[in-house]
Amino acid sequence: MMSTPQALLKAMFSAAIEAAQPSHCVPPHLPAVPKGRLIVIGAGKASAAMAQAVERHWPGPLSGLVVTRYGYAVPCQRIEIAEAAHPVPDAAGMEAARRILALVSNLSADDTVLCLISGGGSSLLALPLDGVTLEDKQALNRALLVSGASIGEMNCVRRHLSAIKGGRLAAACFPAKVVTLAISDVPGDKLGDIASGPTVGDATTCDDALAIVRRYGISLPDSIRAVLESGRGESVKPEDPRLANTHTTLIATPQMALEAAAAVARAAGVTPYILGDSLEGEAREVGKVMAGMAQQVARRGQPFATPCVLLSGGETTVTVRGHGRGGRNVEFLLALGIALDGEPNVFALAGDTDGVDGQEDIAGAVLAPDTLQRAWSLGIKPRDSLDDNDGHGFFQALGDAVITGPTLTNVNDFRAILIR
Known part of the structure; x- marks a missing residue:
């Protein structure tokens, strides 16, 4: 495996983007x-x-x-x-x-x-x-x-x-x-x-x-x-x-990008599972569902043994009700993190392959088991950030935003949940 889980996740994201150049x-x-x-x-x-x-x-x-x-x-x-x-x-x-x-x-x-x-x-x-x-x-x-x-x-x-x-x-x-x-x-x-x-x-x-x-x-x-x-x-x-x-x-296509990311995971000794290339729905609800799946893998070894990575693509939606900047990938990731509640050995990255999540020139962000704890230590309340549709503000404050600049391609959203 690469030096850190975050490095492996970013390498998979880069491979997905490169495959669609x-x-x-x-x-x-x-x-x-x-x-x-x-x-x-x-x-x-x-x-x-x-x-x-x-x-x-x-x-x-x-x-x-x-x-x-x-x-x-x-x-x-x-x-x-x-x-x-x-x-x-x-x-x-x-x-x-x-x-x-x-x-x-x-x-x-x-x-x-x-x-x-x-x-x-x-x-x-x-x-x-x-x-x-x-x-x-x-x-x-x-x-x-x-x-x-x-x-x-x-x-x-x-x-x-x-x-x-x-x-x-x-x-x-x-x-x-x-x-x-x-x-x-x-x-x-x-x-x-x-x-x-x-x-x-x-x-x-x-x-x-x-x-x-x-x-x-x-x-x-x-x-x-x-x-x-x-x-x-x-x-x-x-x-x-x-x-x-x-x-x-x-x-x-999104499927081609996910397969490129899967190849990077295999090379690092991590088994990839592509859950779907066209997942839709409210980003925060998809995050909750994915958290439940990741917890079952982490705690029970079901349906997949660890280490593995759950890959998915598609385009979720955000119904903006708060004062935040939206961004479906960071909203998904924040909801995922809240539902995981610091689950050990679970890391994730979500980003848009065009480098722009919502209306921000930020592709997405990374999540780690200590993300919520680090937010609380800064006086940031994760649930308040989610209620305000402020995933971008949340992850930027932690230094966990993923910024690619213009990627010159676009095969939709990329989500990877790494379970060690």
Whole structure:
């Protein structure tokens, strides 16, 4: 085993991130050289790094534009890199979306559009339908982010208010061939939920979006309500003939990242168990459940013998009711720690593989058996921090935050519970 449990956990997290790097994942999936032009477009936290990988391995001429999160740009020579805001869209993302639509207009059947999609694209590729303002969409995004809605539910609403998502971008490329390379950051790797599926047909409806808004008690401005109730926001459906010449490949997934982490654990003499790559639910409730499992392993050797590590991915949610900054990974970890109550020989790390947990430029944190005791010694009450949704403040005060900086990829959350 590595020098400390924390070092092993961080090595597994690093391996998970490395496995999803575009430099590894993009080159094997590039399309054939077309008779006409190759236009490269894309959106997401990994899109700039994906564009760089395309440039370095493409044998012929190309041009294009991708949009990524502020701070996530990397140098490209022929593909323009735009930056915009995440998780709440801004005017820069709206302008980039307009320009991307313009780039793919008036193409021929001899042309190929290579679309590079990764997590974060829903915010970065923001182009409201006519009649909906950017301010309306910003307010709705903020409400959805703190509502407790799942990523699938949030993206269903977003698809029906967009001029570019829900298959509309692929429809705009017709009759050109569309090849989408996607890095998945969503539970179940559902193509329509990665960046809200700009090149994928969408079977959900405006009525589905309205039902989600009602479910979470979100008030809508008149402009958005009119779009949804009239059906004017209907997305492009899977059977639409304009999508006949489109193809999507998942080039990196949460499962691949978990398997890379598992390999690091095995090399250190620790048996890994992947519990699932698409776990959802309230972060604090998932933390309680995972604590019960870890205690059974630690105390009873059931269902797994020690040393072992329980690995999982997916995307939990946080319903923000306090004054803290949220962050589903740190909320999970704080709830886990409270439920474990100092259980000996149990350590954990939870982090977002894009380096951003919630709206913070902090990936996550690490937990040890002495975490609660150290907090109390500083006058910090763990339960109060959890009630205030202040996991970030809690772990930062202890010096246990995990900060990676921009990872240039995104395959969702990573959770590892190490039991010695």
